[in-house]
Amino acid sequence: MSIWEAQGPGVTLVKPCVDAEKDPRRKIVGFIIHYTDGNFDGDVDWLTKQDDVPVSAHYVIGRDGQVAQLCRIERVAYHAGMSWGDLNPNIYTIGYELCSNAKQEYKFTDFQYRFLAEHILWVCKKYNLIYRYPDGDPKSTRNKAYWKEWFLHSDGFIIGHSAVNPHKPDPGVFFDWDKLLQMFQQRESGSETRQPAAVAIEPKTFWKKFLPKKLLTSKK
Numbered sequence: 001m002s003i004w005e006a007q008g009p010g011v012t013l014v015k016p017c018v019d020a021e022k023d024p025r026r027k028i029v030g031f032i033i034h035y036t037d038g039n040f041d042g043d044v045d046w047l048t049k050q051d052d053v054p055v056s057a058h059y060v061i062g063r064d065g066q067v068a069q070l071c072r073i074e075r076v077a078y079h080a081g082m083s084w085g086d087l088n089p090n091i092y093t094i095g096y097e098l099c100s101n102a103k104q105e106y107k108f109t110d111f112q113y114r115f116l117a118e119h120i121l122w123v124c125k126k127y128n129l130i131y132r133y134p135d136g137d138p139k140s141t142r143n144k145a146y147w148k149e150w151f152l153h154s155d156g157f158i159i160g161h162s163a164v165n166p167h168k169p170d171p172g173v174f175f176d177w178d179k180l181l182q183m184f185q186q187r188e189s190g191s192e193t194r195q196p197a198a199v200a201i202e203p204k205t206f207w208k209k210f211l212p213k214k215l216l217t218s219k220k
């Protein structure tokens, strides 16, 4: 077991999941935004439970101040599974789960947009990336060839889960991409930077032993 600290500003809880994978191909070039259709405590429990299907995310962003980190960013989390064989978005991205059902009456909060912008800026600084929407559009579904270019040759991008998997609805029509851009501008002009505080002990992974290899590279 190893001990690790939260990575990036604003993380209030570290609760390591078992479904985090060391992968020599790991190369952070982008960010994928999801919603959970749940609440913070339940989402963290679900994403860290020991199960025979690997599902995970790097961060779970609550609605009013709570953020959990479940997986170190140097590791691959299973948040954006799809079926392009060797081209696995998880290897190239950090996954953020927003607690919301993305219905209008339960819309994403200012806190969630603010955290995303602040945290993505922190990662961009660390890895020398430039935040941007691919060709100005974070929502459109594109084909494997398109994403391959971004994954292998880009130095920064932000997209919704639905952009790499048309079967997924998230983050949906109520996620305000323009508002996120405004948050970036606000954060860049401000000077406040919070430091990571939480510390956790990493669990042993156990499922690799008995899962077929195919499951290790995809998530439904």
Ligand SMILES: [Zn+2]
Pocket (backbone or CB within 6 Å): 033, 034, 035, 079, 161, 168, 170
């Ligand atoms: Zn998703």
